[in-house]
Amino acid sequence: MTETVLGGVIDHHVHLGLVERDLLADSPVVEVHDLGWDPVAAQGFRANPPSGVDVHIVGPFHTAPGGYPTGRKWAPPSSVREIADAADAGVAVREAVTRMASGIKVTLHDDFANLSEEVLEVLVEEAHVDGLPVLVHAEGRGMVELALRVGADVLVHAPWTEPVPEGVLAASTQMTWISTLAIHAPSDQQVAIDNIVRFRALGGTVRYGTDMGNGPTPVGVNAEEIRALGRAGLHGEELIDAVTGGPPALSAPLPRPTNADELIRWLGAARRLPATIQEDE
Template identity: 55%
Template sequence: MRDGGTGSAPDGVPAVTLPGVVDRHVHLGLVDRALLADGPVTEVHDLGWDPPEVAAWAADPPSGVRVRYAGPFHTAPGGYPTGRPWAPDAAVRHVATPREAAAAVADVVAAGGFAVKVALHAGMALLPDDVLRALVDGAHAGGLLVLVHAEGDGQAQRAIDAGADTLVHVPWTEALPDAVIARAAHMTWISTFAIHDGPGRPIGLERALDNARRFVAAGGRLVYGTDMGNGPTPVGVNEREIELLGRLLEGEALRRAVLGPPSAPALEAPLPLPETATDLITWLRASRRLPHSPK
């Protein structure tokens, strides 16, 4: 049974069956991928790596895990994440003109990517508006989503107004005006709250939570993603990320944000249907994969 179905555990305790966890923002090149095998996370979306390398991981993933990928970061020459020690040269695609944008999108299609990842990072070189628009239009024409890393004043608004589909982080560097959030209501935002958690970073976390709260109220779709590989993030379920999402969502909305569709590989636990973040964490700790789930 799927998506809230009930069965029976061996000891007779009623069991609930739900889809596995989908982490919509990971960097598999920065973690021990094998640790994901046969756990509660059944799908991950790699959002920035060397295309042939990540395609090979998708073809031979950890047991029981589906890997989808966006290919490289598309950025201006010298833009983020150029020069970062964690980013291989092949994980960064420099785009200087609309013509280069069209070629870059074609390469993502050819490589089997599901989306075009775009970087707009203030303080480093930025894509001009015409190149940003060419990436968005080209991706949509090719049937791909546009996922944007937007950091710094005005960059989230640029992504929203250019027609991007997803912000890969809930904006945390500025409080977005309500009018901008209203224009973003058709979008998906990926949570990644926990990367801002910890000593010395409460302002960014509180900004992100406030932006997300108003985004959800405006009708936007908020989903679970951890930026796995960014610092000491756990490989698997990030319970702190679920706790922070639980400040904004509960019940079916929380389950939709964290878990996959009904068609996803299934988990089962001898516990009631989880309604809160605490419930969901407890449920996931107790869950097991059903025998018919893909391995």
């Protein structure tokens, strides 16, 4: 029987310290990006991943003294790296390089203290010198603009607190957005979807990410996230690329999915190819 082969699911935004990690073992999810946790624990996630899952880590949340998520019950104090000044920004990047982090996570939140534009620029510049992307949690008025001005590479949530102005949106296409749509209440989700629709129309790239661990999110494939991407206009190969984006790792005797519901059904019936077959491909 002819089979359809797609890459495994890549979740670009998870918090493994907040979920039952073993549930990911040998699932359709083949790669996860842990975007903020205690750096020693995160190194442990990478060294001892669930079976069949490639774990990437960024280490702690980088923020201003007292910045988000300082004081949140779900965030251990060791998961927050407060940056004192521009010199300390360079030190923080060196720490990330030593841990072999895949990027630098920065938080910007209009209800909390934020790093100055000068310090952010140094942090981004130092990260880029070492080939590390800067991934930003941008929440609230003016935070997307600030992330854009300092040269950040990724927004870890599609903006959901307000419509992004057209000029900012056009300039933002140099960044990648991670979806995380399903974590929001319906009204906030609709704002994020509308922003994605306009962002995509300008050539922007969106990647599947669930913020796994933020509330009662499923550990594994998040069907609601895929459906929300479909409502944002991602279909066919664009949707497949957003959700998988990797080398072939799964196989199922179904036609190639063309929309969100078909992709969800496909993943529900998918099986992993043996490693030797994957390598030959």
